[in-house]
């Protein structure tokens with residue numbers, strides 16, 4: 001099992017193309033399925049100990065992986081049972097099914113086991129799972145009587161809506177997962193849309209998801225990600241590349257003997273009507289490692305290392321400013337608009353957050369010839385770029401191209417996109433980040449990274465990583481002030 005940091009993220013179509021490229025070299029789908037099933041069996045064996053394993057198999061290749069895993073586990077001497085939703089539909093899955101010599105229970109009748117493995121649906125799911133656990137037969141008159149054939153005999157099957165009193169597929173899955181001590185999803189929990197991260201049906205929350213060959217958007221995007229539990233990647237020998245990758249731990253420059261405050265980077269924060277927000281951004285920039293942070297506007301109090309001065313064109317003209325943060329607590333009045341205009345024409349690299357995002361025109365940003373990082377949450381994103389039903393990765397990428405800026409589309413699944421199409425997706429943000437001021441902290445942290453002269457995409461990624469790591473260190477019920485302080489520990493851990 002491989003960790004997911006820095007791994008390419010592939011859509012269902014990209015994964016199929018990667019598999020097709022391997023198949024074109026003479027490797028059959030059956031061989032890929034054999035690799036996948038063997039890798040799954042190895043992982044399950046390490047986790048299952050002496051416990052019985054129940055594998056649920058669907059009609060496609062995800063189910064095929066399940067049959068192979070069942071066969072290999074049985075060969076290893078592990079107690080394993082198989083329950084199927086229906087007969088396999090694909091040739092590879094049929095062949096995998098034929099290799100499983102044990103009985104196949106129906107999903108509806110399957111008794112729980114301590115270890116549950118969900119191989120019902122993976123990247124091929126196209127519609128909700130609200131269907132009956134009892135397949136109906138697409139029978140021609142010649143097939144009359146086929147219903148009495150045991151599972152294992154190829155039949156033409158389809159699904160009917162669950163009838164009164166019958167448990168749906170989703171209900172069966174939930175009850176088997178609830179009864180299990182450990183639940184493991186193969187490739188994806190069944191019910192999730194691979195590319196958009198939508199839940200077409202609501203699966204149980206799995207303990208572990210074994211991603212096959214590559215991480216998919218649904219492993220990272222909400223709401224899908226919350227059902228995956230821990231995610232481990234299994235190598236199935238399919239080379240993968242993508243412009244989208246899982247966010248990884250940054251590699252940051254540390255001060256050397258020749259460093260001074262300006263080489264560490266100078267960040268200026270423009271204050272507005274709510275000084276607490278800009279104070280938080282300033283504190284975050286300092287704790288993320290900036291050498292010099294100045295707050296332009298009305299504010300007072302500690303820390304004493306923060307250089308406060310009134311906002312003026314003169315203060316803004318300081319050529320040593322390596323990153324200018326505007327938006328936290330700015331307000332949306334005429335004074336805010338004037339300050340934003342001054343920032344846009346200052347010539348400094350910009351981090352534009354909060355209120356400033358609601359005063360902006362993306363085409364105006366495109367015309368600037370300085371690095372720009374935009375940090376909208378979903379409400380700000382909609383105002384700036386318009387609403388859309390497209391998935392978050394596509395939206396962030398299109399916005400970055402449109403504004404010719406780095407877009408940090410914030411949320412529990414922050415997506416960072418560059419105008420050239422590169423995308424980084426942050427996994428597993430702390431749910432406790434949903435508190436006032438944490439966005440201001442992020443803007444300040446990114447400011448420190450940009451002022452340290454990191455490439456703008458790297459600066460945005462490093463800021464998001466430090467912010468996420470600081471939150472994880474704090475655990476529960478922290479406030480934004482704690483988060484800004486904890487950036488120091490996050491930075492020290494690198």
Ligand SMILES: NC(=O)C1=CN([C@@H]2O[C@H](COP(=O)(O)OP(=O)(O)OC[C@H]3O[C@@H](n4cnc5c(N)ncnc54)[C@H](OP(=O)(O)O)[C@@H]3O)[C@@H](O)[C@H]2O)[C@@H](O)CC1
Nearest residue numbers: 019032033060061062121122123124125126127128129187
């Ligand atoms: N390709 C490869 O080389 C390799 C692929 N691998 C594995 O394959 C998985 C992808 O396999 P897959 O494409 O067969 O899709 P999968 O998720 O099993 O399900 C599709 C089936 O379900 C059906 N169906 C869809 N929605 C439904 C619903 N709501 N209710 C009922 N049925 C529904 C759909 O039928 P249809 O839409 O045609 O009616 C189709 O029959 C991937 O996740 C990985 O595990 C590995 O083995 C490595 C090699």
Ligand SMILES: [K+]
Nearest residue numbers: 118121186188
């Ligand atoms: K699955």
